[in-house]
């Protein structure tokens with residue numbers, strides 16, 4: 001490393017940490033570098049140097065206001081009740097200034113899972129023992145979970161140890177979509193600065209979270225609130241091509257957390273309610289260089305989106321092709337066959353899964369070879385799923401969805417089976433995903449008044465509730481069921 005490079009790196013750090021920008025490793029810089037901190041990466045050096053110091057948004061957010069959480073694994077040195085209270089207080093920090101609500105659940109799927117873990121704990125980002133990294137959390141697009149290093153001495157209302165409430169409030173900021181702020185006093189600054197007896201959010205934190213979710217009602221207009229759930233979705237069902245035949249080629253989330261459905265040469269942007277006005281649009285216009293009739297797509301943790309067709313694949317950074325593509329699947333995804341049906345990053349373990357015919361392959365980029373010799377395996381291992389899938393998606397509510405010939409299945413990553421529900425899966429994708437009328441051709445018409453559907457009055461369920469459906473109501477506390485093994489995974493799983 002040249003002296004210039006070194007000095008610039010020090011300057012970046014100083015600027016980000018809110019220190020005097022000298023480029024020299026002075027005492028204050030060294031001290032700051034050794035402060036315990038959050039393990040989520042800083043967005044250093046983004047924007048211009050003259051940028052006013054302020055918060056940073058990661059780019060994704062939850063599309064529902066009522067979020068749930070579970071403490072799936074408690075710390076060793078505190079009692080459960082105290083932990084429950086501190087975690088609750090940490091969520092209240094954010095629900096106090098936004099319309100968000102947080103409900104603690106003890107079973108079933110939740111939006112945000114909280115775990116206290118030591119060392120390697122299954123997401124490729126091991127904790128480092130006392131001090132250093134205290135915790136990390138995943139942004140909404142990556143699931144929202146928050147992990148705390150159980151090697152720390154977590155404390156409550158004390159100057160000793162590490163204050164659980166403050167660190168939890170910080171991590172939940174990430175779970176909600178905030179990156180680190182370069183405002184030193186902000187809760188979202190990356191360093192832990194010790195216990196504060198009368199905690200208050202910085203103005204910077206409040207502006208950040210309200211930029212994503214708006215203000216709490218009663219605090220003035222809400223700039224980001226969407227349609228109210230009671231408003232019917234656009235009644236353009238009849239014009240919508242997806243309502244005639246809801247079969248799709250692929251469905252995926254962009255790195256920004258927007259869901260797109262592809263079919264032939266067209267694509268649709270999905271909203272919470274149905275599909276956005278002004279769609280379909282041409283794939284070739286929005287993703288220059290990408291052909292139609294795509295087989296499969298997903299966005300990976302590196303923020304890139306991958307598209308597969310025939311024997312080739314394309315990588316995009318947003319709407320820009322990310323280098324020279326197409327490339328051969330056999331080169332970039334060694335061990336994965338051509339002509340795949342569906343692909344996804346599975347929320348259960350963050351690994352890549354490819355589906356074709358009656359088989360599936362697991363792909364782990366850090367393994368050599370990336371596909372183990374035990375693959376392919378039968379799709380019937382995924383209890384309740386059919387062969388010959390069209391598409392697979394992990395949606396922003398945390399569930400995994402599989403699509404086939406106009407219907408879809410909701411898969412529960414924890415019970416590891418298609419969810420039992422009423423009406424049962426598979427359900428018609430047109431009605432539940434694309435804003436089509438309930439009685440449309442080929443649709444199952446079981447969704448009658450009991451589900452709040454009243455076609456005569458045009459009153460419909462909000463689609464995000466439709467998609468979530470009725471969750472399974474049992475008391476099994478099922479944790480961490482994964483397809484096989486729990487070997488460590490790629491280094492870059494943090495965000």
Ligand SMILES: [Zn+2]
Pocket residue numbers: 038039040170171174180189190
């Ligand atoms: Zn952080």
Ligand SMILES: [Zn+2]
Pocket residue numbers: 121123125136147
């Ligand atoms: Zn973790």
